[in-house]
Amino acid sequence: EDQVTQSPEALRLQEGESSSLNCSYTVSGLRGLFWYRQDPGKGPEFLFTLYSAGEEKEKERLKATLTKKESFLHITAPKPEDSATYLCAVRHHLNYGGATNKLIFGTGTLLAVQP
Amino acid sequence: KAGVTQTPRYLIKTRGQQVTLSCSPISGHRSVSWYQQTPGQGLQFLFEYFSETQRNKGNFPGRFSGRQFSNSRSEMNVSTLELGDSALYLCASGRDQETQYFGPGTRLLVL
Numbered sequence: 001e002d003q004v005t006q007s008p009e010a011l012r013l014q015e016g017e018s019s020s021l022n023c024s025y026t027v028s029g030l031r032g033l034f035w036y037r038q039d040p041g042k043g044p045e046f047l048f049t050l051y052s053a054g055e056e057k058e059k060e061r062l063k064a065t066l067t068k069k070e071s072f073l074h075i076t077a078p079k080p081e082d083s084a085t086y087l088c089a090v091r092h093h094l095n096y097g098g099a100t101n102k103l104i105f106g107t108g109t110l111l112a113v114q115p
Numbered sequence: 116k117a118g119v120t121q122t123p124r125y126l127i128k129t130r131g132q133q134v135t136l137s138c139s140p141i142s143g144h145r146s147v148s149w150y151q152q153t154p155g156q157g158l159q160f161l162f163e164y165f166s167e168t169q170r171n172k173g174n175f176p177g178r179f180s181g182r183q184f185s186n187s188r189s190e191m192n193v194s195t196l197e198l199g200d201s202a203l204y205l206c207a208s209g210r211d212q213e214t215q216y217f218g219p220g221t222r223l224l225v226l
Contacts, residue, residue, distance in 0.1 A: 034214065043119075043205050043217035044158075087158070100171045101146045101215055103207075105158040 002027040006088050006106035013113050016077045021109045023088030024070040033071050034103065035064050036087040044087055047073075078113045085110050116141060119208050119218035127224045133194040136221045140187050140208030147189040148215060149181060152203040161204075164189055165211060193223075201225045 007022045025033065032051055036044035048057040050066040057064045061082065063074040073086055089103040120139045128134050140147050148163040160173040164183035181191040187208075193200055201224050207215040 031212070032214075036217070041203075041222075043219045046214055046216055049214050089158075098170070099165075099212060101148055101163050101165070101207075101209060101211065102160050102171050102173075103148070103150075103158075103215060104160070105150075107157045 002090075002092060002104055004088055004090055004104050004106035006086075006109050008109060009107070010110040011112070013075075013078055013111070015079055015113055015115050018074070018076045018078070020075070021073040021086055021088075021111070022070060023073070023106055025088075025090050026069075027090050027092040027104065029093040030090060031093050032091045033066055034089045034091070035071070035073055036089065038085045038087055038108070047086075075111070078111075080113045080115050083111055083113045119206055119216055121204075121206050121218040121221050123221060124219065125222045125224075127226065128196050129226050130196055130198060132196050133192065134196060134223060135190055135192045136204055136206075136223075138189045138191075138206030138208070138218060140189070140206075141216060144208035144210060144216075145187050146209050146211050146215070147183055147187065148207045149189070149191050150205045150207065151175075152205055152220070153201075158205070161191065196225045198225050 004025045035047040038044045048064040053068045085108040087108045089105045122137045146165045149161040150158045152158045162172045167183045178194045183189045203220045205220045206218045209215040
């Protein structure tokens with residue numbers, strides 16, 4: 001069964017304390033792994049798309065990496081404004097070969113950065 | 116470029132009623148997907164539309180339905196509302212097989 005698992009469920013960091021969030025997946029035929037950030041009461045905000053193992057993307061204090069089984073979101077020297085829920089999602093090809101934009105989401109990591 | 120817009124932003128309904136939610140995608144996007152988000156289940160896929168055709172459907176009862184118009188705008192309808200339908204309903208749009216961008220959501224409360 002296609003599955004996305006994120007860990008840890010919650011993470012509390014001090015400002016400037018770097019860390020990593022994990023997203024492991026089991027899907028047939030990965031067609032993209034996506035990271036989103038979600039603030040309370042708002043829709044997910046797109047961060048990164050990764051398509052193949054070894055790929056890396058960076059944006060400000062965030063860096064996303066992808067292997068054949070998992071992805072990491074590295075946060076370097078976080079600030080309080082980085083506090084949010086970080087969601088990982090995957091898209092895969094359908095068994096019959098049809099196209100889909102359906103995303104399978106993990107349950108997210110709630111990050112709190114204290115000043 | 117304007118983002119995905121959803122209306123209304125908040126809704127309060129009572130059990131047994133029906134509700135229609137609207138989504139306007141980013142200009143040029145022909146793919147629209149709908150998700151239900153609850154604290155217990157997270158983000159669950161409802162259905163997706165591409166060029167007015169429903170291409171994929173999640174594991175939700177038939178009370179949940181949707182459609183897409185020729186201008187790519189989409190609506191979803193929930194009939195005979197139940198308490199468990201209380202959730203944040205999210206719409207996402209994108210170019211086919213590319214990144215999906217989410218709207219702010221519609222918060223539905225069923226009393």
